Amino acid sequence: MMKIALILEDMPESQEMLREVAQTAFPNIKVYCVADIASGMDMLNRYHFDLALIDLSLPDGSGTSVVQALSARFPRCMIVVATLFDDDDHLFPALRAGAQGYLLKDEAPEELVKQLRGINEGHPPLSPSIARRLLSHFRVEPEKPTKEETQLTPREREVLSALARGITIANIGEELGISRYTVGDHVKNIYRKLNITSRAEAALQAKNMGLLI
Amino acid sequence: MLSVYKRPAYAQLLLLLVSLILGSIAMWFFMQQPWLGVTLEVIDKDIRIIHVDDSLAAQVPTGVTLQRIASLKGESLELIPTDLSKESDFCDTYTELAIFFARQTILSNLLKEDSIALIWTDKSGKEGKAIIAVKQRTLSDLPIAFLFQTFVAVAGFLLSTWIFLLRPSDLGARLFMLAGLMYPITVFANAIPGDRELAIPGELFRLLSSINHASGILCGCALIALFLSYPCKLVRTRTLFLLPLFYGTWTLCDVFWLAPNQTWGSRIPSMLQMLSIILLAVIQWQKTKGQPLERAALRWFILAGLVGSVLFILYIFRFNLPEFIPIPPREILVVEFLLMWVGIAMGLRRYHLYDLDEWSYRGLLWVAGAAAIIVFDALLAYLGATQVASLSLSLLISGWLYFPFRQWLWQKIVRRPTTSYETLLPELSIIAFTVSASEQQIRWESLLRKLFDPLEIKICTSAESGSHLQEEGLALQIPACEKLPSFLMRYAGRGSRLFSTRDAELVTSLSDLLANVMSGRSSYEQGVEEERMRIGRDLHDNIGARLLKLIHQLRGTPSVEVARDAMKDLRTSIAALDAQPVPLVNALADWRAEADGRCEAAGCKLQWHQTSNLPTQELIPRNKASLESVMREIITNALKHAAAKNIKAVIETENNSLHITIENDGQIAELSTWKDGYGLRNLRGRIAELGGNLNISASSQSVQMQIRVPL
Numbered sequence: 025m026m027k028i029a030l031i032l033e034d035m036p037e038s039q040e041m042l043r044e045v046a047q048t049a050f051p052n053i054k055v056y057c058v059a060d061i062a063s064g065m066d067m068l069n070r071y072h073f074d075l076a077l078i079d080l081s082l083p084d085g086s087g088t089s090v091v092q093a094l095s096a097r098f099p100r101c102m103i104v105v106a107t108l109f110d111d112d113d114h115l116f117p118a119l120r121a122g123a124q125g126y127l128l129k130d131e132a133p134e135e136l137v138k139q140l141r142g143i144n145e146g147h148p149p150l151s152p153s154i155a156r157r158l159l160s161h162f163r164v165e166p167e168k169p170t171k172e173e174t175q176l177t178p179r180e181r182e183v184l185s186a187l188a189r190g191i192t193i194a195n196i197g198e199e200l201g202i203s204r205y206t207v208g209d210h211v212k213n214i215y216r217k218l219n220i221t222s223r224a225e226a227a228l229q230a231k232n233m234g235l236l237i
Numbered sequence: 238m239l240s241v242y243k244r245p246a247y248a249q250l251l252l253l254l255v256s257l258i259l260g261s262i263a264m265w266f267f268m269q270q271p272w273l274g275v276t277l278e279v280i281d282k283d284i285r286i287i288h289v290d291d292s293l294a295a296q297v298p299t300g301v302t303l304q305r306i307a308s309l310k311g312e313s314l315e316l317i318p319t320d321l322s323k324e325s326d327f328c329d330t331y332t333e334l335a336i337f338f339a340r341q342t343i344l345s346n347l348l349k350e351d352s353i354a355l356i357w358t359d360k361s362g363k364e365g366k367a368i369i370a371v372k373q374r375t376l377s378d379l380p381i382a383f384l385f386q387t388f389v390a391v392a393g394f395l396l397s398t399w400i401f402l403l404r405p406s407d408l409g410a411r412l413f414m415l416a417g418l419m420y421p422i423t424v425f426a427n428a429i430p431g432d433r434e435l436a437i438p439g440e441l442f443r444l445l446s447s448i449n450h451a452s453g454i455l456c457g458c459a460l461i462a463l464f465l466s467y468p469c470k471l472v473r474t475r476t477l478f479l480l481p482l483f484y485g486t487w488t489l490c491d492v493f494w495l496a497p498n499q500t501w502g503s504r505i506p507s508m509l510q511m512l513s514i515i516l517l518a519v520i521q522w523q524k525t526k527g528q529p530l531e532r533a534a535l536r537w538f539i540l541a542g543l544v545g546s547v548l549f550i551l552y553i554f555r556f557n558l559p560e561f562i563p564i565p566p567r568e569i570l571v572v573e574f575l576l577m578w579v580g581i582a583m584g585l586r587r588y589h590l591y592d593l594d595e596w597s598y599r600g601l602l603w604v605a606g607a608a609a610i611i612v613f614d615a616l617l618a619y620l621g622a623t624q625v626a627s628l629s630l631s632l633l634i635s636g637w638l639y640f641p642f643r644q645w646l647w648q649k650i651v652r653r654p655t656t657s658y659e660t661l662l663p664e665l666s667i668i669a670f671t672v673s674a675s676e677q678q679i680r681w682e683s684l685l686r687k688l689f690d691p692l693e694i695k696i697c698t699s700a701e702s703g704s705h706l707q708e709e710g711l712a713l714q715i716p717a718c719e720k721l722p723s724f725l726m727r728y729a730g731r732g733s734r735l736f737s738t739r740d741a742e743l744v745t746s747l748s749d750l751l752a753n754v755m756s757g758r759s760s761y762e763q764g765v766e767e768e769r770m771r772i773g774r775d776l777h778d779n780i781g782a783r784l785l786k787l788i789h790q791l792r793g794t795p796s797v798e799v800a801r802d803a804m805k806d807l808r809t810s811i812a813a814l815d816a817q818p819v820p821l822v823n824a825l826a827d828w829r830a831e832a833d834g835r836c837e838a839a840g841c842k843l844q845w846h847q848t849s850n851l852p853t854q855e856l857i858p859r860n861k862a863s864l865e866s867v868m869r870e871i872i873t874n875a876l877k878h879a880a881a882k883n884i885k886a887v888i889e890t891e892n893n894s895l896h897i898t899i900e901n902d903g904q905i906a907e908l909s910t911w912k913d914g915y916g917l918r919n920l921r922g923r924i925a926e927l928g929g930n931l932n933i934s935a936s937s938q939s940v941q942m943q944i945r946v947p948l
Contacts, residue, residue: 035782036790081778108781108804111812130788130804132797135838190830195838195845 025104025142026050029075031057032064032090033106034082037130042077042106045133049140050075059083064090068097076126077106080118088118095122104143124222145208173202181235183210185225188230252398256391256421263425264376271348272374272434277303279318286357290378296367301357306435308350309368314343323431325505331494338439345436368383380712383432390421390428391580400582408474409467409585416459420578422452436710447492450503454488455481457510460581464517464542467585469524471517508897511546518542529732530711534584541580548573665747669754674720681721681751689713689740692728699723703746710735715744717757718752732921769814776811802873805831806866813862817857821895822946825851825888828868836884839876847888854948863923864897864946871899871942872922879903879940890948894929897944 032184033039043055056071058064061084068090076094080087087105087210095105103119105126115126121175125143127136176184179200186196193211197204218229250578274290275297283302319327320340328334352370359365397417404410430442460482460640465471484506487536489495491502518539525531552570557703664684671677682694696712705714707725713736717723729736784804819827829845836843856864875881881903889896924931929946 035785037786041789043275109777109808109811111808129802130785132838133792134834137832138838149755163415190826192830192833195833195843 026053026074028071028073029053029055029077030064030067030071030073031055031077031106032059032061032082032087032092033057033077033079033129034059035079038079038106041129045127045136045140046075046077047138047146048133061085061087061090065093068093073098073101076101076103078103078118078123079106079129080114081107086117088121091118091123092121102144104140114186175216180210180214180217181233183207184214184226184230184233185235186233187211187214188227190227243672248402249395249399253391253395256394259421259425259683260387260391263387264379264383264428267379267429268374270433270437271345271371272372272378273348273353273355273369273371274378275303275434277321277435278575279321282318284316284321287354293367293369296369297355297357298359299360301365303355303357304364306344307354307355307356308347309352309354310350312347313354313356314340314347319436320344324427324449325430325442326499329500330498331496331502334494334499338443340439341436341442342439348436357641380432383428386424386428389572389575390424391418393417393424393575396578396582398484399810400585404585407585408470409463412459412463412466413581413585416463417578419452419456420574423449423456426452429851450491451485451488454506454510455665457507457514458484460542461510461513461517463581464514464521464538467521467538468528468534469521471520471524471594490680492806507549512551514546527732529728529735530709533710533735537580537584541577541584545573545577583783625937631885661747665751666688666754667750669758678721682724685715685726685744688743689726689729689736690731691726692732694724696722697725699725704741704748706736706738706741710737712736713740713744716748718748719749719755764866773811773814775923776807780807798873798877802869805869809862809869814860818857819861820853821851821890824861824864825854828865829886831865832868832872832884835872835876840883841876842883844885845888846886846894848890851888852890852893852948856948860927860946863927864944867920867923867944868897868899870916874916875899875901875903894910894945894947898941899944900939900941902939 029050031039031042031046033042039057039059043057046053046055053075056067058067059082061082064078064087073094076090077092078087078090091103091105094101103123105115105123106129106183107114107126108129109115112129113124115175118126125139127139131139156217183196186199191199193207197207200207214226218226220226220229242879256425274293275286276288277284278283278287279285280287286297286299289297289299303316304311305315317340319337320338325334325337330335341863350369350371352368354366354368356366389626394417397414398422401410401414401417403504417461417728426445429571430437430445461480462477465476465477476552487496487506488503491506492498494502501564518535521535522532522539525535536700549569668677668680668684671680685694691713699714699717701714702714702716706712708727709713713729715724715726719777726736729740781804784800784807788797788800788804791800832843832845872884875884879898879901881901883902885900887898887900889898921931924944924946929944932941932945934941934943
């Protein structure tokens, strides 16, 4: 349940917009807004946050440090990067530091609300380029077939493969000829079986299983 | 003794001293012999006085035929040509030999007198006579040939003991030293009678001849043993003792004149020994197949052994051979033996084999060339041509047949990399400008393979700079340069040769050149990269933030979409600055993801069909960015202007061109009315920049935009 949110954003208009988005996505949420890293860090000592929307380029440094502190302090907190640029160079350090997804601030607020809810449900948007970057970065040695992998049904493997390629839930359903809700169920099962929480991790696992070429 | 082993140089100095003393003794002994000061030579079966000492110039004319010598008491002896024989083996039977020794004794007794009479006849048959004093040689009267042989004996002795001192426990070195110890004995026992003026006592002559034969045979035994145990051990060490036992017995038969004749007594065992050496050389050659280092050592052995053996066989049979076969003079034979010594020493010591390897080939080929000339010469002489004509004809044939063959063989065996900078430089620059590191490595490796044809090439971790020979030329280490790893090549020319210092130098200069080009390129790239980052940062921080502000301000107005598209284009442009080429598949995934998101937001259904067998080509960032903007523009138009409910994208490739067809079912305006809009012009411009074209068609239900761009 989302109760307390932190918004770290230096541009007043964006701050206002993000507050609106958070409150629309999660009614009754209490939102605290700050504009620099120092105040953000200060906030961490005062509240137990469930949600954090963090801008990366801030006047006193990169928001990544706050992402790191947040995820260390509140492992269950949903950390989302709010940015203008979704290129891997920008996002990658934050995702590695513990952010579960990102929002592009120039998108329509209604769209952002949808995406935020999506992140909460365990399928954050993950652009194909970010997925690729994650894969090439970790470059994990292909693991030997583990128990979990063998537990995945062929259908789940198909879904995982599509998921890792950055295809949306709706499109996966269409591609496989099943409803988007069925796909959602598959995704939940996959996450549970592989003990993962994000699409990035899903992509990594898929890579390790050899589902991605 | 132990300390001597530890200091080979001191030991060698000691041995030098010993050998000088031995040489001096031999010279002293030689100088003790009576001497007249006349130089005699057998010409047309006459004993001619060809030169006289200055002190005799007034008494004895040159060019006359010496008939006899007589003592003042009246004893005299008619001279016969065999009296001048340099060695005892000119005759075949021991009876003849006994007569020869007896005559030597008589002559040397005559020479014991204080003065002696020489009786000669000149060309007209007129007799002349002179009484001359019997003197002794002074140091300056020593014949050059004798001094030379002394030198060779000492050098051979020192060479073999040097190898032994360096590797005292090595069987090969021990055997070589044994042969080396016999060597000066053989030479001196040959030189003292050989360079005598007229006579030495017959008993002494016989003793020295026996010593010469015995030590020669023992020397041969040591060489056979050497070839039996080096480089490959063919028999057990114990078995080697059979050699001196067998040949020793044989030689005793010769020394005590128990053999039927000299051919059986000394020529046949010597020939047997030399033939064994040739045979063993062949066996060793076969045994060392695929071991370049051993072969390189063996080549010296063979060069030395073969040449030495063949010449020696020719020499010992010189009295039995037909006249047309050229016989090497004794002095040349001695030199040849010294060369043989050097060859064996080099093989044993493995001294810089990698650099001398080529020379051993050359040596062998030269020898083969000389042999070819001799064979042709002999053949032609046998067929009746005169000697001069045959020599020139054989030279001609050798020139026509042998030398081209030799050249071919040379290329074949040595197979030096035929490197020319015209071909190397382009290849190097291709390597330097290859983008992918793995491909760069593959190209560098293949260039090295082409140059050296090694059996093995592997990556090694070495921080050393410059190329180094390893394992005595078996391996060559290639230095790492820039991103290229260090390599280790082994077995040059598929194991047929060793790497040489020249190879190492070539590789060092190649890799230096490569490193220079690559570092020039990477600093250029670094500069470009820095500039790109700066532009990216500017776009990012300034323009991005302003656009975002604008988007916020325009919220709720239709124009916000324009600002949002501008923002997306900005993102695409910045991404394009990150100059990595993207595989087509990845680019399509990016476009699809964006289109998906936008269609979903607009409540439009996107159908995306792309062929599964897309080529593996990569799009350069600029082209990707252009196509991305084009796709964005088309989707925007469909969603905004046409308010489409269904969009269908079909992606196909054909003959290296990419076909993208995007169809929407939105409200279709008359084509002619929107053909000239800014958006469309922009679209066409971008596609034309890529060398493609845009085709728009409309039916009653849909509009189709067809893009074709070359890949």
